[in-house]
Amino acid sequence: MAEGAKLHSASETIGALLARNASSHGSSIAVREKERGIWKETTWADYAEEILACAAGLEKLGVKPGKAVLILGDNRARLYGGMLAISLLGAYAMPAYPGATLDELQHFLGEVEIVAAIAEDQEQVDKILELRDAGASGIAHIIYDETRGLGFYEDEGLMSWDHLVEVGTHHLNEDPKRREELSKRATPDDPAIFLHSSGTTGAPKGIVLSQKNVLAAAKNGHDAGAYGEGEEILAYLPMAWVGDYAITVAAALLYRFTVNVPERQETVVRDMREIAPTFYLAAPRSWDQMLTTIQVGMEDSTRLKKWLYHFFMDRATAAETRKLNGQTGGVLEPLGRMLGELLVFGPVKDQFGMSRLKNAFTGGEAIGEDTFVFYRALGIKLRQFYGQTEISAISAMQAPDEVRLHTVGKPAPGVDVKIDDSGEILLRSDSVFEGYFNKPEATAEALEGGWLRTGDAGYLEDNGQLVVLGRVSEVMYTAGGERYVPNYIENRLKFSPYIKDAAVLGAGLDELTAMVCVDFEAVGHWAEVNGVPYVSYADLSQRDEVSKLLHQAFERVNKAVTEPLQLKRFVSLPKEFDPDDGEITRTRKLRRKVVQERYADVIAALYDGSKEVHVSAQVTYETGEVGKVEKSLPIREV
Known part of the structure; x- marks a missing residue:
């Protein structure tokens, strides 16, 4: 390069x-x-x-x-x-x-x-x-x-x-x-x-x-x-x-x-x-939330507006899905696209401040296919980008018409990329930092001959597109020797609008299981629309009706992974992972060691045949006071 x-x-x-x-x-x-x-x-x-x-x-x-x-x-x-x-x-x-x-x-x-x-x-x-x-x-x-x-x-x-x-x-x-x-x-x-x-x-x-x-x-x-x-x-x-x-x-x-x-x-x-x-940059969760708001608004609309919305969006979504799969032929091109823009796409974009949006990006973690396709169908050329603090944020991104869900695009001009023998992504650019502040050992591990060791596993496709698999340090193996990256599976669980956070378990064990935190806003709205009563997050997260929503997410993920890596059981936690509790970072990245230590009893119950487990979870309130949430959680089979 x-x-x-x-x-x-x-x-x-x-x-x-x-x-x-x-x-x-x-x-x-x-x-x-x-x-x-x-x-x-x-x-x-x-x-x-x-x-x-x-x-x-x-x-x-x-x-x-x-x-x-x-x-x-x-x-x-x-x-x-x-x-x-x-x-x-x-x-x-x-x-x-x-x-x-x-x-x-x-x-x-x-x-x-x-x-x-x-x-x-x-x-x-x-x-x-x-x-x-x-x-x-x-x-x-x-x-x-x-x-x-x-x-x-x-x-x-x-x-x-x-x-x-x-x-x-x-x-x-x-x-x-x-x-x-x-x-x-x-x-x-x-x-x-x-x-x-x-x-x-x-x-x-x-x-x-x-x-x-x-x-x-x-x-x-x-x-x-x-x-x-x-x-x-x-x-x-x-x-x-x-x-x-x-x-x-x-x-x-x-x-x-x-x-x-x-x-x-x-x-x-x-x-x-x-x-x-x-120009607009947002994390996948923000794009998900906006999509949920749009869909909720349409369900509360008149019968005619709902019919028009689904008529044009369903066809635009199908056309965009074909494009992502490398196929040709869009039902809405060109006359249908013009009508859809006038009657549906344009008004929706105007309502959410996206009428002038030329450059739209998502980054930080993988985005769900449904969400990604929706915005592309709406006429917003949503793209993924890849970067980290050590390279001043920008290293690779998708071009508007070279979009594939599994890649993050080609390296930006001014950025060199290579993959070392272990599969780690290395970057070189004028934008790479000089080292960690007053930490020479950490700097020596991160910088090697002018190259930044990203800590991410990935590969370059023949067409120059970069694929990021997950953190090198998080590559794990089941007892049967199956290689997997927990974050990869967790992100796909979070493609569901009803799951805010997830922790996949199974290193050194026979099966994979998971702990999930429901999205209180999305699940709460679903509960209101469907007449499901609840009094708190802890109550809502354990409802049998909600577990069916979570089952759908798990079944969808299981279809996308090989049989040895399919998730067998899960627990819905009675509280969200919270940066104030030290369970995630301020950028919502999982502190895996903290979570595994804090929920050791839950993890044990996922593997010992228990039908339920009692949990006492730490909660830090806005005042800074620390409390506890006590709840018996059912172990649910996928």
Whole structure:
């Protein structure tokens, strides 16, 4: 393969791009943020000036290379601006998930000196103050965006964003050359963002991505056709996830996107309809939830609308399925497609803010065939992509018309791929990180001769398409020597809209079994429509009527795997896997060892012939208090 492509200029940095956008496209909209129902717009010229002022203010507070600033909260324009400002100073911008616990935040403190924090609101300020009380006295300054509820706080070092910018503006105006110097100070090798691995097998590892890394990844994505210049995007993904930074910050800066920040997470669907983005990235679960909402809405519609919907969608779905299977001939082409667009497809897309969507992606895990085919049939060219934090998120993706369910597409331009003798996927690109922060042994395991060892098993097809099978470390064997990847089977169980999480068991045993967590929203709605009473998640998850839904998912998976790998029994757990309980990561990846230890009695019952098992499951409430769910669970045969 060709060597990784270089950036347009070796000197490109975040500061240089900000200056370029402010100078050449100063009147264009950089950020649009919804506040109290009104979209407020900020041009590139004003955005760059605010970021420079923030950087100057942070510098006055002691932020400098080698120091870190914690970013805590949901998506806010000022939090994104703060991350860019920290990059101008050559310091570490360290975003954390808004739901991060005190223990998780304390882990960050042990990595690098955190001298300040930028918080969204009172809730996050309280969390940082609690962190201070627990010994993090080094966080001398806390800057907050939302002032509500903080007027009477007298804690030392508290400062509003507006006051920080005022301090920084005064500092900039003292010397006319200071703006230009600040824009040019950082180099391509200086940090852009300090992220963390998901931590499925232990404590998360620090991952510093340089400005060269993130801008190379943004260019690779553009050259692969993921997005063009001037895209409209919605900033709703967790700010601590590399996928959000890659699109909302790096690509937005390099290709001058307009970033739209929703008012709250609860208003994302409504805000998306108002914005109608041209680019949209979501996890398979989000696409599943939107599909469920569409289907529920149609079932509540009039008889005529339901007939029209099924008439056109059934034919479009059949046509798209044939395309995916390499066959030709679409029933709806071309006249039927036009009518369907007018009567069904267009109105559905408009209702959910997808009327202008040109580039739609799913990633993080496999997506169900029904969900994937539905959106393709609707006229949305949904594609899969593959990447990880260590390569700045972007490494391979499907082209719009080269889509197969089992592949993640071809490597992006600028990314080299090879498969080693053990079947592990190796990647090489300018977007690959330099190593785990202060962890030389882990770095040596991950990087070898310029290649990143992804930890994923896979292979390249003859046509260049990459197939990802699952984690190399999770390749397991039954007692009979059958090789399997639990995550592969778990993802296929989660293709069912009624299953939110799953844990497949059977390493070293004769048969495979599973523990599943139902999707409370989807199953709850199904129960209401079908007159199935319930009083709680624990109650609903054990209903015989619900078990029939789960049986259908298991039977479907069993048809797709060989006989020795078919699932024989399962248990529906009385609570969801929860990151606060340590069972999954913040990106919803299973912490397999924790789950197996916590549910050891359930696992034993799945194999010893028991008909039911009593479980006492840990639950962490929003207040931080820990409780228990006590329930007897039936062992169900597939």
